[in-house]
Amino acid sequence: MQTTNAPSRPSAARLITIAVLSCVALVWSTPLLWMLVASVKAIPYGSLSAASLLPDGPPTSEHFVDAWIQGSFARWYLNTLIVTLGILVVQLVTIALAGYAFARMEFRGKSLLFHLFLLQLTLAAPILIVPNTMTIVKLGLYDTLAGVMAPYFASAFGVFLMRQTFKTIPRDFEEAAIIDGASLWQLIRLVLVPLARPGLVAFSIVSVTAHWNEFLWPLMVTDTPDNMVLTVGLASFVRSAQHAADWGLIAASTLLVAGPLLIAFALFQRQFVNSFLFTGVK
Amino acid sequence: MSDAVFRDNLALAQPVAPPAARKKRDSSAPTAALLLAPSLLFLALFTYAPILQALTQAFTIEKFGGKFAGYGFGNFQRLFFDAAFQKAFANTFLYGIGTVAPSLVIAVILAAALQESTRFNNLLRTIFFFPTLLPLVAAAALGSFVLMPGAGLLDYYLAQLGAAQTNWLGDPDIALYSIIGLTIWKNAGYYMLFALAGLQGIPSDIHEAAKLDGAGPITRFFRITLPLLMPTLAVIVVIALINVVTQVDHVIVLTGGGPSDSTNVLLNYIFQAAHEQHDIGRGAAATIVSVALLLALSFVSLKTLERGMHYES
Numbered sequence: 009m010q011t012t013n014a015p016s017r018p019s020a021a022r023l024i025t026i027a028v029l030s031c032v033a034l035v036w037s038t039p040l041l042w043m044l045v046a047s048v049k050a051i052p053y054g055s056l057s058a059a060s061l062l063p064d065g066p067p068t069s070e071h072f073v074d075a076w077i078q079g080s081f082a083r084w085y086l087n088t089l090i091v092t093l094g095i096l097v098v099q100l101v102t103i104a105l106a107g108y109a110f111a112r113m114e115f116r117g118k119s120l121l122f123h124l125f126l127l128q129l130t131l132a133a134p135i136l137i138v139p140n141t142m143t144i145v146k147l148g149l150y151d152t153l154a155g156v157m158a159p160y161f162a163s164a165f166g167v168f169l170m171r172q173t174f175k176t177i178p179r180d181f182e183e184a185a186i187i188d189g190a191s192l193w194q195l196i197r198l199v200l201v202p203l204a205r206p207g208l209v210a211f212s213i214v215s216v217t218a219h220w221n222e223f224l225w226p227l228m229v230t231d232t233p234d235n236m237v238l239t240v241g242l243a244s245f246v247r248s249a250q251h252a253a254d255w256g257l258i259a260a261s262t263l264l265v266a267g268p269l270l271i272a273f274a275l276f277q278r279q280f281v282n283s284f285l286f287t288g289v290k
Numbered sequence: 291m292s293d294a295v296f297r298d299n300l301a302l303a304q305p306v307a308p309p310a311a312r313k314k315r316d317s318s319a320p321t322a323a324l325l326l327a328p329s330l331l332f333l334a335l336f337t338y339a340p341i342l343q344a345l346t347q348a349f350t351i352e353k354f355g356g357k358f359a360g361y362g363f364g365n366f367q368r369l370f371f372d373a374a375f376q377k378a379f380a381n382t383f384l385y386g387i388g389t390v391a392p393s394l395v396i397a398v399i400l401a402a403a404l405q406e407s408t409r410f411n412n413l414l415r416t417i418f419f420f421p422t423l424l425p426l427v428a429a430a431a432l433g434s435f436v437l438m439p440g441a442g443l444l445d446y447y448l449a450q451l452g453a454a455q456t457n458w459l460g461d462p463d464i465a466l467y468s469i470i471g472l473t474i475w476k477n478a479g480y481y482m483l484f485a486l487a488g489l490q491g492i493p494s495d496i497h498e499a500a501k502l503d504g505a506g507p508i509t510r511f512f513r514i515t516l517p518l519l520m521p522t523l524a525v526i527v528v529i530a531l532i533n534v535v536t537q538v539d540h541v542i543v544l545t546g547g548g549p550s551d552s553t554n555v556l557l558n559y560i561f562q563a564a565h566e567q568h569d570i571g572r573g574a575a576a577t578i579v580s581v582a583l584l585l586a587l588s589f590v591s592l593k594t595l596e597r598g599m600h601y602e603s
Contacts, residue, residue, distance in 0.1 A: 029404070029414055033414045036479075037417045040420060040432075042443055043432060046435075060446070102328045103329070105326070106326050106328070106329040109325035113318045113322045116319065124338075130585070130587055130588030131337060131581060131584055133336070134557060135560075135580050136337070136344070136577065138570065139343040139574065139577065140340050141564065142570075143335065158332070159335075161328075162328070162329040164333070220425070221424070221426065221428075222425075223427045223542075224538060224539055224542070224557075224561065239428075239539075242428065243539075246430070255435055261431075265425060265427070265428055266424050269423050273420075281483065284480070285487050
């Protein structure tokens, strides 16, 4: 609850709220803190002291080295980058085009088509893994990165977002450009894309986050370690390391997978939060 | 009227006089089709066709060795009489209620408590939001350690409080609740973000007026904040429900649906049927059941989204 008192006199209620919140936040952050500590802590093999959050002794990089040697992290990073950026580039083109059509044009069946698009919002890809895997096999894309990317090239969610974004751009801008003799290409490059930037950036952040973190679909359609992405590699890692109770290794490899996004978030926090909100609420 | 002029101008990329209303519609149709074609192609390939394909597959009966033997309800029969499927179906509901309701309550309480933008509050918001950015697989990796009996984070600190150790993922009576707890930890911060945005949309003068009338913070929360937050809460519930059906990575990594199917949920069941048991017919039938469930949800979500659109314009 928000405080109702003047700032000069913090009430007892406010102090209790702060104390409770701090405790909850501490508990909430414990798994992440443990991951940070455990990834650089020298833990004797099979030791039960793994759960301690306090670092003992100087930090070590052995778990990261182990993880890097035992897994194909260089390959998995590259694959994940190709998949996330590949999906994003194609998506930006398809959603901008379709979003523009829905925002600015009138044509027969527009409303029906729009609802057909929105269907994809709920019938999210994970639920269709069985038929989609068969399609990927038929297309000869099984165990390829293209197969991992293909189902995401169209995004109803992105189209919806771009439609909203284009609607916020005053038509006057476009009209002025046309009166000034701009070609369609110039109109897109100099007027529409710059003005739609907030929408494009927000969508990019959400899309990259989603596909960097995705697991089930890449697991379904890849087979050889060379075609795995980070999350799939991590899962196979966790399963084998779990039996060996090698918690340092698990913590280090988890950090290797989640690290890039966590760092990006720390650097561009406001941008991230705004994007998630922008894309969720609008 | 300028809209209509412009639409045609863009379509032809040159200034022309506005044609009659009916003609105008048709003249921009080819351009619209061109702009929509790339999206439609991929939607057709990976959203519409798969639903039809799953339908055909679900009603196709195959003889031993994968030979086509006709159409019928055989796959659905096998599905509904499969104890694992019944369990997965019941678990999905339990998991849904168990994650959505607490997440929503936590999200609203956190948002209300952290509404003011102070440095301290911003730090706490960040802490609660952080798990959102983790891959679900990474959350599972952390979970595998936190929940490990005896030596894990949870038991380690509970033991210091004098509690006995618990087999969080190995006990069929507890495992689903452990998964639920992990899911709440992972998602509540995300929903908090929406609740925060919703709170910002409530005009402060309503609160001021209520304060002048002598309403305390608790009364104001239940009489003003909560009712005005309802549209936001509806959006959160829809997102959370879709997550319930479509997010299963942590189950696959941590328990694989076990022990004795106690953590099996619909999508994990589909995954097992297709990926591990290679029973495509039963997997397709389970897909159809899930699609029907999601379509029911989508009906609700479309209504919510439409309301959001009106609200905005």
